[in-house]
């Protein structure tokens with residue numbers, strides 16, 4: 052179980068305050084997959100880093116299986132499996148098997164235990180045939196599966212995944228989702244993602260972050276019902292308010308997909324129930340490109356070694 056209560060975190064950059072998280076509250080129950088979504092810079096990674104005990108919040112509280120991530124950080128680390136997109140997470144020249152055995156041994160397993168656990172996990176994620184191949188030969192999908200296997204070494208009750216399927220092809224990411232789904236029955240899973248279809252497919256609970264605040268949370272169904280029906284309208288001149296709803300261009304017209312209650316001048320093309328992507332677009336501001344920093348900061352390396 053993950054319990055986040057009134058959590059805030061501010062960074063100082065060149066004398067300027069960046070409110071990465073402001074008064075965040077939500078919970079994820081055991082057996083649930085929670086999708087954490089938000090634009091670039093919305094605060095997702097900051098939240099995952101706080102839960103992973105890598106950075107400390109300014110105020111509020113976060114608990115993993117009832118343990119405080121700040122005062123009981125050592126206990127929390129043992130309860131977590133963390134999967135990130137960091138390319139530096141594995142040793143390139145070592146095989147999948149050797150990598151997993153290495154990480155198992157630093158988690159305190161004996162050589163024999165490390166070998167059998169590594170084999171068990173490689174089988175589980177479908178990489179047994181690749182166990183003796185160096186990591187540098189792995190495809191993106193295989194590398195992600197190995198990262199999932201590593202997160203599971205100690206069979207932790209809580210799994211945190213930061214954009215786990217980034218860069219994966221549709222078939223690999225579907226396979227990956229089924230793996231996570233199988234796991235999640237016994238665990239608590241929090242994953243960040245920019246892929247709304249993936250979140251809709253996997254998550255029982257969705258938390259939408261906008262500029263560091265929770266703008267909505269609930270099941271995908273609840274959130275979709277909240278937005279209701281969307282209408283597709285052909286219009287000549289979408290004003291600034293409509294910019295984020297533009298889904299295409301046709302001849303001299305813009306196609307905008309807006310919630311039913313929006314007044315838009317133009318011809319209505321069709322109406323459809325809202326998808327999770329519609330919910331996201333409706334409830335969040337446009338992405339702020341200035342917050343799109345490079346990823347994989349030093350903090351994650353603590354999990355990689």
Ligand SMILES: Nc1ncnc2c1ncn2[C@@H]1O[C@H](COP(=O)(O)OP(=O)(O)OP(=O)(O)O)[C@@H](O)[C@H]1O
Pocket residue numbers: 062063064069070071089090091092093094095096097098342343344
């Ligand atoms: N170490 C840091 N120092 C200064 N500012 C930071 C730091 N980490 C994050 N931020 C800022 O905090 C805000 C939230 O960043 P965060 O990485 O949590 O967003 P995100 O939702 O994960 O974004 P993305 O989808 O691009 O990964 C951004 O404005 C970011 O620039």
